Amino acid sequence: MATPQGRTPGDRARYAQLLDHAGRATVGLRPAPGAAAPRMWGSGVFIAPGWVLTCAHVLAAGDGRRRETGPDGVVGVAFGGRVAAARPAYDLSRPAPEAAPGAARADLALLRLLDPEPRHPCAWLSDQPATLLEDAYIFRGHDRSGGEAAGEEGDGARGGAAWPGARAERDAPASPVDAFIAVRFGARDARGLQFGSDVRVAPGASGGPLIDCDRGEVVGIVKGRHLQDHVGLAVPVTALRGLGPEHLVAGAEGLGPDPYHALMSLHDRWHWAGQELGRATGPTWFDAQHAIMAGRGRLWGIQERLQALDLLARLPAPRDPLVVEAAVGEALERGERPAAWALRTWRDGHGALYQGSDPYTELRTFVHYLRIVAQLAADEVRDEPGEAAAAVRAQAVRLAEFVQAKAVVLQPQDRRRIGPVRRRPRSVLVEFEPLFYDEGAAELFNWSVSEGYGQGQWLRVDVQESAGGVPFEQAREQVLRQLGGRLLRADGAAGPGARVRLEVAVPEGRWHTAAGQWEVAASARRTARLRPVGPGRAVILRDQGRREQVDPAWWQRWQGLRTAPALQALRVGPREGAGARLGACAESVWRLLETAGEGALPALCHSVADGFGRDAVGVALDTGFPAGLWPARGHGEERDCDAVCEEFHRGVRELLEGSGGVARLPELVRQLRAKAAEAAEEGTHWARDLVLLYDDPEDPIPPLFTDRPQLSPG
Template identity: 80%
Template sequence: MATSEGQPTGRGDRAHYAQLLDHAGRTTVGLRAAPDATDTRLWGSGVLIAPGWVLTCAHVLAASDGRRRETGPAGVFGVVFGGRVVSARWAYDLSRPDPEAGPAAARADLALVRLLDPEIEHPCAWLSDQPATLLEDAYIFRGHDQSGGGGGGVAAGAGAGGAGSVSGSAAGGPAEERVIRESEGGGDGVRGAQEAHDGRGADAVPAVPAAPRTPATPVDPFIAVRFGARDARGLQFGSDVRVTPGASGGPLLDCDRGEVVGIVKGRHQQDHVGLAVPVTALRGLGPEHLVVGAEGLGPDPYHALMSLHDRWHWAGQDLGRSGGPTWFDAQHAIMAGRGRLWGVQERLQALDLLARLPAPRDPLAVEAAVGEVLDRGERPGAWSLRTWRDGHGALYQGSDPYTELRTFVHYLRIVAQLTADEVRDVPGEQAAAVREEAARLTEFVQAKAVVLQPQDRRRIGPVRRRPRSVLVEFEPLFYDEGGHELFNWSVSEGYGQGQWLRVDVQESAGGVPFEEAREQVLRRLGGRLLRADSDAGPGARVRLEVAVPEGRWHTAAGQWEVAASTRRTARLRPVGPGRAVILRDQGRREQVDPAWLRRWQGLAAAPELQALRLPPRAGARPGAGSAEAIWRLLEKADEGALPALCHTVAEGFGRDAVGVALDTGFPAGLWPARGHGEERECDASCEEFHRGVRELLHDSGGLARLPELVRKLRAQAAEAAEEGTHWARDLVLLYDDPEDPIPQLFTDRPQVSPR
């Protein structure tokens, strides 16, 4: 621990960390008015974290009364480092509330500043990928008024990387007691439009790090502190250290790991402990935090920012690079001799490889991968892990070196497999580039796994893909002498993009009647669904898909009852209220019809879905030539149209109408399993059905949400929880995705391994 403003008493000492503190000083900047402004007083500090990006506290960019600082045209202000003042603008404000998330949403006293010159070269600090814990050797930036006296602002080489030429006193900056009040208020008074500006985009390749400048005068910009607890206020450090004006926005360093773990916020008024915002709070960064008029990092700014950060640090170790020692060199010197099998060099390369992959589609995939590797069932919590980088940071468990190596290898193996699976059969250059990066990560994992014990290599090697659905398929064979159609059946697990693994099959020369085939399936389906749920991850409910041939489109699979557990005497429960259930056409397979694909893409892109009633008006009795009329109606239908029938689809007009809809490419439709026949005209119950379908589609939010919305309707109807939903009890949803076609027929379908 550190005892006062100076001497740590842990295992480290200041000389041991001299190189790291020097790098930290060069990446710590001062923030002030625009470069050509007459007022050169510094507002506070910031940290260079990626090419063109500075991280600071949001309250540093606000005046003492909460309003925005005085800036130049279009919101330009100055960033001081390397003996110069460069132009910048405020880009992201994490202290602002998200109006869609509500007042209870997490906010952080953090802001991102963008340098306006995209070609400017500068060093970058290393941001930790793991939550801060108790630190033995911690340092904070002393503050601008500590190193340069009253007239220097920031002394050359200190804190802000050598801004000694800047005149003015930091004494005019906000006192830390006042800063705390401003940051707790969230900076609501600093909203306001800022003009768009030029800068580096999210996909920019990191520039090779610039060589550090040599300090003009020796300085001591950092002081040792005791690091204490972490609570709702942030990271707390020792109350015996005075956090001086100008220190806000500077780094809190964990020198034992060589990382920035927090951004100094100030000193609390009551108990006088120092406070810092953990850098992991950046995981909350989203597009909603973009300042009005600013140029951002795209739809996922956190992933884009950290990818720039990690790729920049890897590029700093390129052979032949001109320049001095890097931040990694300082980390490596600190960690040398500790016997780690997963050291800073492995971390550097792993995070660079992860930075080149697309962000995970769902943060739960990261949490599930971490949970699988650590053999724990609980999840770290919603949104606590957002990217593959965050998952990497969750694996430091203080284990022995071998266990730690095995853990990281296992995690990266899962990430490589999941990423490759996402684009396995996707055409195009972008998907090919992702496959190439996933292959590079796999090669890296293989190289690191060679020292693992044989049993661990066997366990880690086959990474099981997580199923997204369970498919039951009934294959018609022929009719027996009594006129009964006979069937074979199969059950497959689906992994998306037409990838299936057949896990159960009844295949014989004779087949069985449909009702018997269905009963055989139901006796095994409950356990199969439960196993797929378990493989899919904590809390998952995979979708049930049922592929039936023409004449079986009235199959009410949502009302099937299956075993609720794996007990031999388990109760039977209807499957529809608890999971999405959809019907698929058994006649459509891997040969995707262009009309089918075009209709699917049109429905998926439609801003709103509309019910297309068949027949088009109540009371219509289809007669001769009605199939031709339906054909013309469907061919001319808008892209957002989805057929809805109240007639039975088992025979007559309803069966013909569904056949025409499928032949004209429609991938989705809605009807009751027990619709009325042609002998009865439409009545009030039909009007209620069509009204309910119109309301369902109008509020659906798009095609992708339809299976889950129908599930909720089934659940409400089953429980009679909402008046007017009984029409949905036997609702059938045809949902046939041509981008995930069902497998080939039994006899010519090769086994598809999920590993």
């Protein structure tokens, strides 16, 4: 005999393991434990440890009033032959008092078990919106219940079938499969998901799961049957994306400022933990899914999804839902909004990628999306200190490693395309590479421009390379002609109101480069005015000789500066009078720099273009100093220090004493430049051409952009 909707007993047997898990995860809702003659109100389903999802109307009587509950609103959750105490925690059916008229509501509620210890199964909630399907089942309902939902029936009818969670309380329990009824899911509109059935929906079905057996997922929560057109209705589980702190029930213990992210993280991590080696549990929901979906030829299967969602659950929530939509749009290779539903978390973005495409394209899309997420998550905490930020960086690395493992089967052109993920740049690097010819030949340069994303990750966006090179001044003019537009584009990619840092890497002999006074186009207009770059954005100088290899002295000095309770200016200058060279006091300068304390920062008032100043900077770099300060036009060796020098050193001391740490120096120097440029504050003119060497070994400049040997031409 055929089952409802023409299914055969063999079809039902195929889903027996899945429906068994669904039955054990489905609960009955009733008065608090110990209540006399309790009546079942409806159903619910475990979706995370200690958390039950149901319809909000199940917790209300037929006249809309709250059910009779125990002290503090305690209700009973019946499962596995026992009744546990729980309390309503979130109600999505009522918008917050401050919500705008017409704010979205959902007939959903969440209950939290008061005892967090009892073991119970959890259903798998789909990460994607429900589509048209035939292999769908709903829980039949309880044989004892009461109450009705307004405009619907389902909780108030009599008759019905056994409830799987109550099998231990029944004399003649039904099988798990018999506890579910096959339905045909046919549409989705403002009322929710619509389904029909040849069999009347029994009482107590409200709040139970609507299961898409083809995917092995819960896609909705059953509401009941509409009285006018007699279609069954369910709330899509994607409506949970509207969950916010405003839905917290008064007096309840919540999930923090982002309850939806917290809840789904608990859900996804629980399912991944169920597959750990050595666990004493039996078959899991994933095992049932795998039995149904194995052998379909998917390159991105349920095992990849299981691990990916666990890794995403360990990351912080995205700072803005628009970031998720942008990442999905990029992975799908289109810029528009990816779908007509809201995407709030990285999990939601994952669910938006199922496009019914061929297995290879689907794999490529998921790999691309997860690579973007790993980079975005790392970028958010790139410069943050502390254990929490370090943990996020570690989780981002785990996700990136997972992505790399899945990307090995991609075609070479796809690996190349996905490699330079579009991210939020934090800096633009201009690098001048000297070409070394025979002694006495003119000094010539090539140059490049890169966007930086932190931790030594760079994407070159412009390169000027020739066998002969050009003089430094010409190379600088070539850079400046296009630098304004490049900075504006990086600002736009970094986010609203952002001003990325300009970093300039120069070789020895060019440490006096006053990049903060460079003038670049102020807009993208063809006739845009030129404006100094330094007052509007942080500008730092980097040593072109330091690259991906970090020597111990450099690293130790940097760590010392980062952890020092305060920074101190270390005045570096010759002990003799005018005309003194480093050769006359080499040992004293070397000893001064090598024995300096952790918070010391070299400060020179001498010119660093040549002579003593140039040699002293070289010693500072050789002894590991990652930062230093000097004027671009310091005084030469023909004169001794004077009142101008004293003003400079006093200003540097005050700057460092109130800096709050080395990480803030680029912005503080920018502020000084801005004040000096506007003459807004007396005594800041010394900072107009201030140069800040700021060489972060945790973010080394990229390898040389040419593999061409540095040989004499011809």
